[in-house]
Amino acid sequence: MHNMETTESNIQFKPETLKEIDRIIKQFPEGKQKSAILRILHMAQEEFGNWLSVDVMDYVSRLLHIQPIEVYEVASFYSMYNLNPVGKVVIEFCHTGPCCLVGAEKILKHIETTLNIKPGETTSDGMFTLKAAECLGACGYGPMLQIGETFYENLTEEKVDNLLLTFRTMHS
Amino acid sequence: MGRKILLEKINVEGINTYDVYRKEGGYEAVEKALKKMTPDEVVEEVKKSGLRGRGGAGFPAGMKWSFIAKPEGVPRYLLCNADESEPGTFKDRYLMEKNPHLLIEGMILSSYALGCNTSYIYIRGEFMWILRILEKAIAEAYSNGWLGKNIKGSGFNLDLYVTPGAGAYICGEETALIESLEGKRGNPRMKPPFPAVKGLWQCPSVVNNVETLASVVSIINNGGDEYAKIGIGRSTGTKLISACGNITKPGVYEIELGLSVEEFLYSDEYCGGIKGGKRLKACVPGGSSVPILPHYLVTKTAAGEQRLMSYESLADGGFATGSMLGSGGFIVFDEDQCIVRNTWNFTRFYHHESCGQCSPCREGTGWMEKVLHRIENGHGHMHDIDLLWDVQRKIEGNTICPLGDAAAWPVAAAIRHFREEFEWHINEPIKCLEKNYGLVKEPELAV
Ligand SMILES: Cc1cc2nc3c(=O)[nH]c(=O)nc-3n(C[C@H](O)[C@H](O)[C@H](O)COP(=O)(O)O)c2cc1C
Numbered sequence: 001m002h003n004m005e006t007t008e009s010n011i012q013f014k015p016e017t018l019k020e021i022d023r024i025i026k027q028f029p030e031g032k033q034k035s036a037i038l039r040i041l042h043m044a045q046e047e048f049g050n051w052l053s054v055d056v057m058d059y060v061s062r063l064l065h066i067q068p069i070e071v072y073e074v075a076s077f078y079s080m081y082n083l084n085p086v087g088k089v090v091i092e093f094c095h096t097g098p099c100c101l102v103g104a105e106k107i108l109k110h111i112e113t114t115l116n117i118k119p120g121e122t123t124s125d126g127m128f129t130l131k132a133a134e135c136l137g138a139c140g141y142g143p144m145l146q147i148g149e150t151f152y153e154n155l156t157e158e159k160v161d162n163l164l165l166t167f168r169t170m171h172s
Numbered sequence: 173m174g175r176k177i178l179l180e181k182i183n184v185e186g187i188n189t190y191d192v193y194r195k196e197g198g199y200e201a202v203e204k205a206l207k208k209m210t211p212d213e214v215v216e217e218v219k220k221s222g223l224r225g226r227g228g229a230g231f232p233a234g235m236k237w238s239f240i241a242k243p244e245g246v247p248r249y250l251l252c253n254a255d256e257s258e259p260g261t262f263k264d265r266y267l268m269e270k271n272p273h274l275l276i277e278g279m280i281l282s283s284y285a286l287g288c289n290t291s292y293i294y295i296r297g298e299f300m301w302i303l304r305i306l307e308k309a310i311a312e313a314y315s316n317g318w319l320g321k322n323i324k325g326s327g328f329n330l331d332l333y334v335t336p337g338a339g340a341y342i343c344g345e346e347t348a349l350i351e352s353l354e355g356k357r358g359n360p361r362m363k364p365p366f367p368a369v370k371g372l373w374q375c376p377s378v379v380n381n382v383e384t385l386a387s388v389v390s391i392i393n394n395g396g397d398e399y400a401k402i403g404i405g406r407s408t409g410t411k412l413i414s415a416c417g418n419i420t421k422p423g424v425y426e427i428e429l430g431l432s433v434e435e436f437l438y439s440d441e442y443c444g445g446i447k448g449g450k451r452l453k454a455c456v457p458g459g460s461s462v463p464i465l466p467h468y469l470v471t472k473t474a475a476g477e478q479r480l481m482s483y484e485s486l487a488d489g490g491f492a493t494g495s496m497l498g499s500g501g502f503i504v505f506d507e508d509q510c511i512v513r514n515t516w517n518f519t520r521f522y523h524h525e526s527c528g529q530c531s532p533c534r535e536g537t538g539w540m541e542k543v544l545h546r547i548e549n550g551h552g553h554m555h556d557i558d559l560l561w562d563v564q565r566k567i568e569g570n571t572i573c574p575l576g577d578a579a580a581w582p583v584a585a586a587i588r589h590f591r592e593e594f595e596w597h598i599n600e601p602i603k604c605l606e607k608n609y610g611l612v613k614e615p616e617l618a619v
């Protein structure tokens with residue numbers, strides 16, 4: 001899995017991101033910089049195409065002065081990190097009990113049919129990735145999904161159609 | 173109208189900003205504590221208030237604080253649990269989003285009480301936008317002298333930071349939260365040692381829920397005795413309840429503990445009854461981990477008494493006929509819902525969220541998921557019900573952390589109260605795919 005040739009790659013955060021990372025590392029005591037890893041991985045995902053390649057994880061390990069394995073371990077544990085390439089728009093759709101009581105399964109089916117993909121898959125044009133997510137803390141406002149940092153709540157098929165259209169236009 | 177403490181000012185325009193929060197009496201509790209009270213006196217007030225942890229377990233907050241070890245020269249940490257991932261629970265989010273300074277003020281008071289000079293809010297990664305709201309409010313608190321060095325000339329220093337998770341229910345468990353905060357996988361630790369002795373970076377630490385910490389503000393402003401007058405018996409104060417499922421008005425409500433379940437569920441001030449005039453089938457009153465109650469045990473106990481929204485009344489009857497207040501995630505099922513399907517769904521959740529360290533939890537949740545899936549889809553056998561019972565019983569109490577119990581209890585309760593619905597799925601493998609079972613019968617009372 002580890003490609004030796006790429007460890008010297010030219011992956012680099014933007015200067016303002018590096019400044020932000022510096023601020024975050026300072027929130028922890030001397031020598032405890034590893035605590036910043038979850039937040040930095042979120043930033044890495046945002047800056048390097050929505051997923052964490054081995055190169056990106058190795059870069060983060062160098063920034064934090066920790067072993068690459070310490071980054072892989074974390075990246076593979078948490079569901080918000082993508083370890084494989086994903087579409088431009090990642091849809092996290094909540095399919096946990098409370099949302100299902102108010103019709104989440106029907107809306108999920110509708111998204112699957114509209115995009116012609118199942119959870120875990122990406123549309124052939126590379127636009128959308130659909131992920132089935134567990135309870136996102138919006139149970140009173142279901143059915144719901146998350147794209148980026150935004151929650152879309154009280155979904156209907158019509159709302160979903162408009163949403164998909166908006167994102168498609170925004171990214172093409 | 174019930175008494176409001178946490179949500180009293182929630183609709184004041186601009187309460188999320190420092191200026192408005194301050195004008196409305198914000199940070200007066202900190203002023204009072206730092207000027208007139210010793211840390212031990214703050215702990216004493218919280219003890220007197222009877223405040224119990226709002227994260228799920230309901231452990232008395234003041235008592236938890238008094239357990240913190242105080243070795244010379246070792247820092248102590250207060251960690252706010254804002255992981256909020258228990259299905260059905262969405263109350264902390266509401267409080268943080270609308271009134272972030274209330275949590276910050278509660279954290280300053282609590283850090284002072286515990287002697288912590290650095291504190292963290294650990295928030296679930298999906299709430300990144302709330303993290304930004306909190307960071308903005310924290311910056312305002314710093315620039316107005318409520319955080320940082322020598323707060324308001326008291327000599328007390330406090331730094332407060334927010335740090336995100338990244339999608340893992342288990343990080344709400346306090347030792348997993350600590351591991352995650354250390355930048356590792358969220359694997360719960362063996363206890364002892366307890367966090368109060370060895371927590372974050374092996375230093376004494378206290379983990380408290382958002383709502384618990386926010387409640388400290390009113391306790392300091394008005395005194396622990398005043399707070400203890402609200403509520404009922406050992407369930408003092410108010411509680412945020414996040415109500416969802418098949419009700420007319422889902423949302424976050426602050427109730428005085430002791431309100432009747434009937435009023436909460438059916439009055440227009442709260443849930444507004446079952447949506448569309450349907451009948452109630454069941455209710456999970458405290459988040460997905462607590463036992464489900466069939467319709468006939470929701471508003472009254474097995475003894476025929478009125479069921480109240482309190483730690484004691486919801487637990488009345490033990491697991492045989494009661495449940496738990498838990499995190500306050502109130503999930504309502506109407507007559508059209510399928511209990512087997514929901515139990516399968518919840519079990520899939522726990523299987524997905526198991527950290528995998530203990531085999532009963534890792535394997536047991538997956539096994540139960542599989543068996544429930546086949547019953548739900550008309551491929552079950554009668555002995556599957558006993559198998560499920562056996563597996564859940566072998567998980568409960570045999571794991572490192574309570575996620576195992578949390579996975580076992582919903583299965584046990586569903587079989588206990590809805591066995592006839594499980595059996596119907598097995599006896600009617602075709603019909604169960606087309607329609608739902610409806611209400612279960614209330615068992616005859618043995619006289
Ligand atoms: C699997 C699991 C998940 C939990 N999730 C949360 C959570 O999201 N928020 C929370 O406050 N407590 C959660 N808890 C409870 C915490 O471990 C801990 O008891 C609580 O944060 C203590 O705060 P309190 O005493 O103020 O309630 C969880 C416990 C378990 C076992």
Ligand code: SF4
Nearest residue numbers: 527529530533571573
């Ligand atoms: S009970 Fe489950 S979640 Fe808890 S430590 Fe064991 S395997 Fe992990």
Ligand code: FES
Nearest residue numbers: 094099136138139
């Ligand atoms: S169940 Fe969907 S947000 Fe909680």
